[in-house]
Amino acid sequence: MSDQLKVKVKALGLLDLLAFKNLVPNRKKIFEKASAAPVEKVPHMNALAQSIHPKRQTFEITGIKDCPNDVKIYELKSKHAAFFRAGQYLSVKLDIKGYKVTRAYSILSSPKEALTGKCALGIKGSGFVSEYIADNWKVGDTITTSGPEGAFYYEELRDAKTVVGIAGGCGISPLYSMAQAIVDGTEDFKLVLLYGSRTKKDIVLEAELREIVSKSNGKVKVVHVLSEQEAKGCETGFVTKELISKYGGELPYSIFMCGPQEMYDFVQKEIEELGLEKKYVRAELYGQINNIQEYDKFPSEKEGRKYKMTILAAGKTFETLASSTESVLVAIERAKVAAPSLCRTGECGFCRSRLISGDVFIPEDTDGRRAADKQSGYIHPCASFPVSDIVIEVPVE
Amino acid sequence: MVIVIALSLMYNNINMALWSAQRKELIILSNLEYDVVVIGAGNGGLAAAATTAQKGLKTLLIEQHNLPGGFASSFVRGRFEFEPSLHELCDVGRGDTLGGAGVFFESIGLDVDWLDVPDAYRMIVTGEEKLDVTMPFGVEAYADKMEELVPGSRASVADFLELCKQVVEGLGYIGASKGNPDKKVLTTTHANFLKTASHSLDEVEKALKIPKEARKILNAYWCYIGVDTSRVNFTIFAAMMYKFISGGAVIPKNRSHEISMAFEKCIRELGGDIMYSTKVEKILVEDGQATGVLTSDGRQISAKHVIANVSRHKVYSSMLEGSDDMNRELNARNVGAKGYVAYFGLNKTAQELGLKDYSYFIYPTTDTKKLYDSMSSRESEPILAAVCLNNVNPGCSPEGTCIVSITTLYTGDSWDDVDEQSYVKDKNTIAKKMVDYFERTLGVKISDAIEEFEVASPQTFARYTDVYDGCIYGYEPESWDSIMPRLMMINDLHVKGLRFCGGFAFRCHGYGTSYLSGNTTGLLTYRDSLEVTS
Numbered sequence: 001m002s003d004q005l006k007v008k009v010k011a012l013g014l015l016d017l018l019a020f021k022n023l024v025p026n027r028k029k030i031f032e033k034a035s036a037a038p039v040e041k042v043p044h045m046n047a048l049a050q051s052i053h054p055k056r057q058t059f060e061i062t063g064i065k066d067c068p069n070d071v072k073i074y075e076l077k078s079k080h081a082a083f084f085r086a087g088q089y090l091s092v093k094l095d096i097k098g099y100k101v102t103r104a105y106s107i108l109s110s111p112k113e114a115l116t117g118k119c120a121l122g123i124k125g126s127g128f129v130s131e132y133i134a135d136n137w138k139v140g141d142t143i144t145t146s147g148p149e150g151a152f153y154y155e156e157l158r159d160a161k162t163v164v165g166i167a168g169g170c171g172i173s174p175l176y177s178m179a180q181a182i183v184d185g186t187e188d189f190k191l192v193l194l195y196g197s198r199t200k201k202d203i204v205l206e207a208e209l210r211e212i213v214s215k216s217n218g219k220v221k222v223v224h225v226l227s228e229q230e231a232k233g234c235e236t237g238f239v240t241k242e243l244i245s246k247y248g249g250e251l252p253y254s255i256f257m258c259g260p261q262e263m264y265d266f267v268q269k270e271i272e273e274l275g276l277e278k279k280y281v282r283a284e285l286y287g288q289i290n291n292i293q294e295y296d297k298f299p300s301e302k303e304g305r306k307y308k309m310t311i312l313a314a315g316k317t318f319e320t321l322a323s324s325t326e327s328v329l330v331a332i333e334r335a336k337v338a339a340p341s342l343c344r345t346g347e348c349g350f351c352r353s354r355l356i357s358g359d360v361f362i363p364e365d366t367d368g369r370r371a372a373d374k375q376s377g378y379i380h381p382c383a384s385f386p387v388s389d390i391v392i393e394v395p396v397e
Numbered sequence: 398m399v400i401v402i403a404l405s406l407m408y409n410n411i412n413m414a415l416w417s418a419q420r421k422e423l424i425i426l427s428n429l430e431y432d433v434v435v436i437g438a439g440n441g442g443l444a445a446a447a448t449t450a451q452k453g454l455k456t457l458l459i460e461q462h463n464l465p466g467g468f469a470s471s472f473v474r475g476r477f478e479f480e481p482s483l484h485e486l487c488d489v490g491r492g493d494t495l496g497g498a499g500v501f502f503e504s505i506g507l508d509v510d511w512l513d514v515p516d517a518y519r520m521i522v523t524g525e526e527k528l529d530v531t532m533p534f535g536v537e538a539y540a541d542k543m544e545e546l547v548p549g550s551r552a553s554v555a556d557f558l559e560l561c562k563q564v565v566e567g568l569g570y571i572g573a574s575k576g577n578p579d580k581k582v583l584t585t586t587h588a589n590f591l592k593t594a595s596h597s598l599d600e601v602e603k604a605l606k607i608p609k610e611a612r613k614i615l616n617a618y619w620c621y622i623g624v625d626t627s628r629v630n631f632t633i634f635a636a637m638m639y640k641f642i643s644g645g646a647v648i649p650k651n652r653s654h655e656i657s658m659a660f661e662k663c664i665r666e667l668g669g670d671i672m673y674s675t676k677v678e679k680i681l682v683e684d685g686q687a688t689g690v691l692t693s694d695g696r697q698i699s700a701k702h703v704i705a706n707v708s709r710h711k712v713y714s715s716m717l718e719g720s721d722d723m724n725r726e727l728n729a730r731n732v733g734a735k736g737y738v739a740y741f742g743l744n745k746t747a748q749e750l751g752l753k754d755y756s757y758f759i760y761p762t763t764d765t766k767k768l769y770d771s772m773s774s775r776e777s778e779p780i781l782a783a784v785c786l787n788n789v790n791p792g793c794s795p796e797g798t799c800i801v802s803i804t805t806l807y808t809g810d811s812w813d814d815v816d817e818q819s820y821v822k823d824k825n826t827i828a829k830k831m832v833d834y835f836e837r838t839l840g841v842k843i844s845d846a847i848e849e850f851e852v853a854s855p856q857t858f859a860r861y862t863d864v865y866d867g868c869i870y871g872y873e874p875e876s877w878d879s880i881m882p883r884l885m886m887i888n889d890l891h892v893k894g895l896r897f898c899g900g901f902a903f904r905c906h907g908y909g910t911s912y913l914s915g916n917t918t919g920l921l922t923y924r925d926s927l928e929v930t931s
Contacts (some may be wrong), residue, residue: 017584019595022880030877034729036721041714044813045867049860052817085818106556115818151474158850159827184867279848304917314694315429339465340674349473352463370471371478371651371659395674397693 054147067204070125081114081170084148085180087174089147091342100338110180124170152284165193168259183373193222201228240269258284285345302387312393328381338397345385358390431457434700439467443660448919450669461676466657476851479740484654485646488909498909510650520617550611561639594881598626600875613763621736625769630879684762685831687894708901710865734806735855736869739828742849747799751841755788772808778881779805868879871901
C-alpha cells in the first residue's frame with residue numbers, strides 16, 4: 001500500500017466499498033420511489049419575473065387628453081400591465097413606414113393603477129417620433145411597449161427622507177407618478193416639487209397636482225417656478241440653488257430631476273454649489289444625443305461625414321450609410337433593420353452590439369458600458385457615433 | 398444563394414432636414430447545420446462550446462440573454478460596476494501550479510487578468526457561540542492556524558486536509574480514466590476516496606475525531622454548497638475545500654463578465670458561432686436521437702449533439718417530452734438554494750468604513766442544520782456571505798468609494814408569497830436586515846454611505862438567466878445524489894446525443910466546477926461524435 005492510506009478512516013470499513021458500489025442502485029431506487037407527477041413548468045420565481053419584467057406589453061389607447069405646450073396624455077389599458085416603480089419608463093415600439101423605432105417615455109400614472117391594467121404616458125409632440133405619435137395615435141388603437149424600465153425611482157436604503165423634485169415641462173411625468181404613489185401609500189417619502197414652466201398657462205396637470213397636494217397629508221408640496229411671469233404663490237425665474245435650499249430645508253435631501261437638457265445644464269451647476277454628496281443627486285436620462293458635434297472631444301473634422309455601415313443581424317447582412325452626427329442605432333433604424341433598444345442614452349445596455357470593425361465616438365458621460373465590453377469591442381449603438389466605415393453585429397430583436 | 402435587394406429611400410429627420418441613404422440588403426441564407434448546439438452561455442455552456450470548437454466540431458452556442466456568462470456577468474449603476482455572483486474562484490492557480498480549471502483555461506488560451514484573494518475567509522459567529530477567526534490559504538498555514546485556535550486539533554485537521562487531497566486525486570483519476578477506471582487502482586491507490594464517497598461531511602469529521610470547535614471553523618464553506626453538514630456529501634465538500642485551501646483563490650479584474658467575454662473570444666477564435674437574444678424552445682428528437690433545436694425566432698437548427706447548460710427540470714418540463722420515469726427523477730432530487738444578493742456602491746473607502754477583509758462569513762450559529770432550516774423563511778436572521786471587492790481589487794470603483802455585496806440563501810417555497818406588488822418591499826426588508834446585521838457584527842456603518850443600491854433576488858436570477866425558480870446552485874449534493882453517483886450514471890442518456898453541463902449537471906455546482914463540467918461534457922460529446930461517424 002502506498003502512503004496514500006496513511007490516513008486511517010477508522011469508523012469506515014469494508015461496508016463502505018459496498019456502499020460505493022450501491023451508490024448507483026440506491027440512486028435509482030430513490031428515483032423510482034418518487035412521484036411521477038410532472039414538475040412545475042414555470043415555477044413561482046420565473047412566473048414573477050415574467051409578470052414584473054415582461055418583454056412586451058400591449059395597450060389599448062382609451063383616452064387622449066390635450067395639455068399645454070403640445071403635451072398629450074395618453075391613457076392606456078391592458079389585460080395585464082406590469083407593476084412598476086414610480087419614476088420608471090416604458091419604451092414604446094413603433095413601426096413608422098417600415099422604420100422600426102423605439103422611444104422611452106416616463107410613466108405618468110401611479111403604480112397602483114397598473115394593478116387594474118391602467119397606465120398613462122405624457123408625451124410632448126416634438127421630434128420625429130413624438131410628432132408621429134401626436135398625429136397618428138387615436139383612441140381605440142393598440143400600441144406595443146417594453147416592460148417598465150429604468151432606475152429613476154426612490155430607494156429607501158439610499159435616498160434621503162425628503163426629495164426635492166425638479167421638473168421642467170413634460171419632465172413632470174415621473175415625479176407626478178411618485179407624487180401619486182406617495183398619496184396612495186405605495187411610496188413613503190416627502191416630496192417637494194419645484195416645477196418649472198414659462199407661464200402659468202404652460203403648466204401641465206396644474207389642477208391635478210393641486211388635488212394631490214391636498215390629499216397628501218403634507219407629504220407632497222408643489223412650487224411652480226415661472227420663468228416668464230410673476231404670479232401669486234409662484235416663484236419667478238429658474239430653479240436656483242437658493243430656491244432648492246429654501247424648499248429643501250435641512251440637509252441632506254435628495255434631488256431628483258427630470259426635464260430638458262437645457263434645464264440640466266443650468267440646474268446641475270446650481271446644485272454643485274449646494275455641497276450635496278453625489279449620492280443625493282439623480283437625473284432622469286434626457287433622451288438621445290442630438291448635438292454630438294458640440295461635444296468637446298468629438299473629432300470636428302468628422303462632422304457631417306457619412307460612412308459605410310455594414311450590419312449583421314439575424315443571419316442577414318445589410319449595408320447602409322451612417323452619419324457621424326447620428327447614433328449608430330439611428331443609422332440601424334434608418335436601414336429598416338430591427339434592433340433592440342430601450343433607454344437610448346447609453347445606460348441600459350439593451351442595444352449592446354459587437355463592433356466587428358471600424359471606429360465610433362462615445363461620449364464619456366453616456367458611456368454606460370461594462371469595463372470588459374470596452375476591452376472587447378462591444379458598444380451601445382444608441383450612444384456611439386460612427387467616425388469611420390464600420391461593421392456591426394446586432395442581436396435579434 | 399444570395400439575394401441582393403437594393404433600395405433607396407428618403408427619410409425626413411428633425412435634425413438634418415432631408416437626408417437620403419442608400420441601403421443594400423444582402424440576404425444570406427445561413428447554413429444552419431452544426432455538429433454541436435450548446436444551449437445556454439453560462440459557465441458550463443461557455444466551457445463546453447470552447448471545448449467542442451477546439452476539437453474541431455462545428456459548434457453553435459445559443460444564449461437567451463444578450464450577453465454571455467449567466468451569473469458570471471456584471472452590471473453598471475451610476476459610477477459603479479458590480480460583480481453579480483462571484484466571490485472567489487478556486488482551482489485556477491498560477492504559473493507552475495495550475496489547478497484543474499487553470500489547466501483548462503490555458504489549454505484554450507483564455508486571457509483573464511486574475512487577482513489573488515489573500516485569505517481564505519473571515520468567519521464570524523454571533524449569538525452565544527461568539528467566534529471571529531480569519532483563516533489563511535495554504536494547507537500547513539491552515540492547520541497551524543487551527544492549532545492556534547483549537548489546541549490539539551492540528552493532527553486531525555491535517556488528516557482531514559490530506560483526505561480531501563486524496564479525494565481530489567481520486568476524482569482526477571476518474572476523470573483521466575474517461576469513465577473507465579481500473580478497479581484495482583481504485584481500491585488500492587484511491588481507497589480512501591472510495592470509502593468516503595457515500596458519507597456525509599459530518600460522518601467523516603466524526604470518524605477522524607476532529608475536535609468540535611475545529612469542525613465549526615472547518616465547515617465555514619458549507620454555504621458555498623448550501624446543504625448542511627449532516628447531509629452534504631463529503632466528496633463534493635472535500636474537493637472544494639482542498640482546492641481552496643491548497644491552491645488559493647482568484648477573482649478577475651473586470652468582474653466575472655471579463656471571464657465570460659474571454660470565453661466568447663476563445664469560442665469565436667476556435668471557429669464557434671454564438672447567437673445571443675435567442676431562446677431554444679425545443680430540443681428536436683427523432684427515434685431517441687437528438688437532431689437539433691428549434692429557436693424562438695422559428696429557426697430550426699440541426700445538430701446530432703446537443704449540450705444543455707440548463708437544468709433537467711427546465712429541459713424536461715419545457716424543451717422535451719417528459720416521461721413518468723423522468724418526472725420521478727426530477728421529483729426525487731432537491732433543487733438547491735435560491736440566491737439573494739444586495740449590492741452597495743459606497744461613497745467612502747473600505748479603510749474609512751473599517752472594512753479590512755475581502756470575504757466574510759457571518760452566521761448566527763455554527764449549527765449548519767439550524768442555518769439550513771432558517772433558509773426556508775424570509776423572516777429568519779440571514780446567514781451572510783459578504784465581500785468587499787476593493788480589498789482585492791482596489792481599482793474596481795472610483796477613488797474615495799468601495800463596493801460591498803452581501804449574499805444570502807433561501808430554500809423551497811420561502812418566496813412563494815411574494816407578488817409583484819409586495820416585491821420591492823419584501824426584497825428591501827431583507828436588505829435592511831442584512832445591513833443591520835452586518836453593521837452590528839462588524840461594528841461598522843455603511844448605511845449612510847450608500848450611493849448606489851441594487852438587489853438580485855431569486856426573481857432577478859430567474860429573469861436574467863431563466864434558471865429554475867431562482868436557484869443559483871444546482872441539485873443538492875447529498876451522498877445519494879452527489880458527484881460520484883451522478884458521474885457513474887453519466888452515460889445513461891435519455892436522449893442519444895443530449896448531454897448536460899453546468900451547475901445542475903454531474904459535477905455539482907460552483908464556478909470552477911461548472912467550467913470543468915462544460916469541459917468534460919465537451920470532451921464526452923467529442924467522443925460521441927467519433928462513435929457516430931465510425
